[in-house]
Amino acid sequence: MAISRRKPPKETTPLLVASKTTTFLPIIVFSLFTLLHRVTSDLTQQTQALQTFISKLPHDSRYSWNPSEFICDWRGVTCDATNSSVIRLRLPAARLVGKIPPNTIGTLSHLRTLSLRSNALTGGIPSDFSNLLSLRNLYLQNNVFSGEFPFAEFTGLERLDISGNRFSGEIPLSVNNLQNLTNLLLHNNEFSGPLPSLHVDSLVDFNVSSNKLDGSIPTSFSKFPVSAFSGNINLCGNPLPSCNNTSPPPINRRDSKSESNKLPTGAIAGIAVGSALILALLLLILLLCLRRKKTTQQSKQPPKPLATAAGGSNAGGNSSSKDEFSGGATEGDKNKLVFFEGGIYGFDLEDLLRASAEVLGKGSIGTAYKAVLEEGTTVVVKRLKDVAATKKEFESQMEVLGKMENENVVPLRAYYYSKDEKLIVLDYMPAASLSALLHGSRGSGRTPLDWDRRIGIALSAARGVAYLHVVGRVVHGNIKSSNILLRQDAHRDASVSDFGLHTLFSGLSSPNNRVTGYRAPEVLEPRKATFKSDVYSFGVLLLELLTGKAPNQASLGEEGIDLPRWVQSVVREEWTAEVFDVELVRYQNIEEEMVQLLQIAMACVSTVPDQRPAMQEVVRMMEDMNRAETDDGLRQSSDDPSKGSDGHTPPTETRNSPITVTP
Structure with missing residues (x-):
């Protein structure tokens, strides 16, 4: 009998995979497109809502949001990490007047923090605020809001401050739904009725003072001070004086005439006890007066100095x-x-x-x-x-x-x-200072400060000082690496801080160590700093960037020598390569640029003030260095820091050509 053999199946697996991939690809593309469209649509809706809000209320000109700008760049607006939703809206003291328009703030469903405090907003809280289910922090204090307590549905709230408004009615028991609350501030309103018993374990700051509350304070509030409840005339119980709900017994008017002329034994005992109580009360009042006098005397003493x-x-x-x-x-x-x-x-x-x-x-x-x-x-x-x-x-x-x-x-x-x-x-600038980044731990886990970053920081700092000199006519007076604060924005590497404060200190109260290592030789008192002494200090800063050494004697290992003289001594011996920071050796094709910047630095630290270039000239020399323009905008020759905000060019100063390194 012939045995029939089944033909082996054809190898169709690759085709099957390709078919499945072809099937799912449109679904994936469609899903991504739908998600992108939804995110864009949401952000567009939020933009329109906030534009409507600000256009319908009088407001401070600082918050006149430009519709052509991205919403996440508006003042007071913060978006999430993906710039897809508004998560914080802060408009404190923005001079807002009137009622919050409906369908504006209430549409920001991802909002986590809302601050409208210290404005003149009126009316009730819009009903569409119930959409703000992600809200964690709500600050509405010092406005003219009215109506009953409308926040019991905001179960995610952690901080709620509605003090200084005209909210009225009873505080509802449903406040217990806000189990995440840490701060509940309701003082200076018109709330009335009894205070409900709250069982919110996380509550650490609570205040209902200056309302119209009455009745006994629930025991759950005993941990809060008297100041949290004061100003409510009919409120009693711990920590306020105890409630006295007993009334005197009715008078028995059936007493006979003879009995009315006669004091019973109980009455005599009562008089004795009453007299003793009155005496005790007088003594207590006397003690309180003495204590108050002592407290008043203490309050008149100078407050303690600022604590660390x-x-x-x-x-x-x-x-x-x-x-x-x-x-x-x-x-x-x-x-x-x-x-x-x-x-x-x-x-x-x-x-x-x-x-x-x-x-x-x-x-x-x-x-x-x-x-x-x-x-x-x-x-x-x-x-x-x-x-x-x-x-x-x-x-x-x-x-x-x-x-x-x-x-x-x-x-x-x-x-x-x-x-x-x-x-x-x-x-507040969360990034470190130049000093911390340059002189931090140089162990195995350190990330070196590369050359591009160093030259970017130097150029940004030079532009900042040039702006102070030319536009502001302000001497910085305290240029040093710890006052160069780094930015996280790649196009603005650094900013200068602590400028112009040297004039507030007398010569005696301004020791030389205020600018140790950076001080120009002609400056005997820091308050006598000049534009030219600023240039000297900036030159020392450039040397610090190039050498990686702090400008003090300890870092140079030689007593009585400063950084400029140390660099000159090394160059004089024709050991120029030994000047530069060892962390820069790993980078290729930057030798020429380092030498050029060293020339600029040595021009700045000339011992003769008139031979130092002006700061705007320093900026031009740095911009004109033989350096290929990079994609990160490091060189921006068209951005003249010597021009003010109105674009005018200030009077030019004497321009000095850069000198060679050879002393």
């Missing part, structure tokens, strides 16, 4: 105490934080006092703190030491410095002056 963050010199310490920045400020000095016109911040001194603080460093002019405000804004506060200027001189100099606006200059945002404390507020 975390009570010590530990740079990583934190402090949430109001004493952190109050220092010698008295009550009469409060709320005198002076902001400059066109600034981006809207907080006041009280907000600053509540900020947590971290010591960033102690420099020659004072201590710098990183201050994080309640709503997440981060600034740098510098507490100046040894200021000898009068209040008028201080304020006059601050007004000059507050007008400096350039991408390579760290702007001064605000200042505070009292008899014992002088503070300045600046933008």
Whole structure:
């Protein structure tokens, strides 16, 4: 019998795979297109919503958003990492007036932080706010909002501050739904009725003072101080005085006439007890008066000086105490934080006092703190030491410095002056300073500072100093690597900080170590710095970038020698290659550029001030170095830093040709 054999199946696997791939490819492309369209559509909708919001309310000109600009670049608007949704909207003290239009803010479904505090917003909270399910921080204090408590549905809230408004009605028991709350501030409103018992374990800051609440305070609030409940006349119970709900017994009017003329034994005992209680009460009042007098005397004493963050010199310490920045400020000095016109911040001194603080460093002019405000804004506060200027001189100099606006200059945002404390507020720049990056640990895990980054930092810093000299007519006076702050923006490598403050210190209170290693030889007092001495200090900074050595004797290993003289001594022996930082040796084809920058640096550190080039000339020489233009915009010859914001060219100074390295 013949056995039938099955033919082996054809090898169709590759074709099958290709077929499946062909089938799924359109689905993948369609899904990606749909997702991209949805993200674009969402962002377009959010843009239109915020444009409608700002167009329908009077507002500060700082927040006149330009529709031609990307929404994520608008002032007060922060998007997520993918720039697909608005997650933070901060408009504090933006002079907003009127009711929040519907279908505006309520459409920002991914919003996590909303700050509209210190405006003149009125009416109730729009019903479409119920869409803000991602909201974590809500700051509406100091407006004219009214209506009943509308926030019980915001179950993700962590911080809620609606103080200083006209909210009314009872505080609902449904507040217990907000189980993530850490801050609930309802004071200075018109809430009435009993205070509901809340069982929110995470609550650490609570205040319902100055409302119209009544009844007994639930035991769940016993951990909060008296100040959290004061100003509610009919509220009682711990920590306020206890509630007295007992009433005197009714009088028995059936007593006979003879009995009315006779005091029973119980009445006599009652009188005795009452007299004793009255005497005890008088003694208590006397003790309270004495204690109050003592407290008043203590309050008249000068406040303690500004405390170091975390009570010590530990740079990583934190402090949430109001004493952190109050220092010698008295009550009469409060709320005198002076902001400059066109600034981006809207907080006041009280907000600053509540900020947590971290010591960033102690420099020659004072201590710098990183201050994080309640709503997440981060600034740098510098507490100046040894200021000898009068209040008028201080304020006059601050007004000059507050007008400096350039991408390579760290702007001064605000200042505070009292008899014992002088503070300045600046933008916080999370990247390190040039000093930290250049002289940090040089161990095996270090990432070297490459040549492109060094020349970019040098050029950015030169443009910043040139702007101060030519447009601002301001002498920096304290140029050093720790005052060159690095930016995360690749097109703006660095900005100069701490400029123009040297004039606030007297010669006696300005020791030479304020600018150790950078000080020009003709400057005997730092406050006598000039444009030419700034050029010298910048030249030392260039040498620091080229050599990798800090400009002090210890780093040079030779007593009594500074960095310029050390470089000259090495070059004199024809060991020029030994000058440059060993971390630059690995890079190819940069020798010519390094020598050119060394020539510029040596021109700047000439011992004769008149032989030093002006800063705008230094910028031009650096831009004209024989360097191929890179894609990152390192060379921008058309961007003349000596031009002001109005584009005019200031009067030119004497131009010096670069000199050779040979001394």
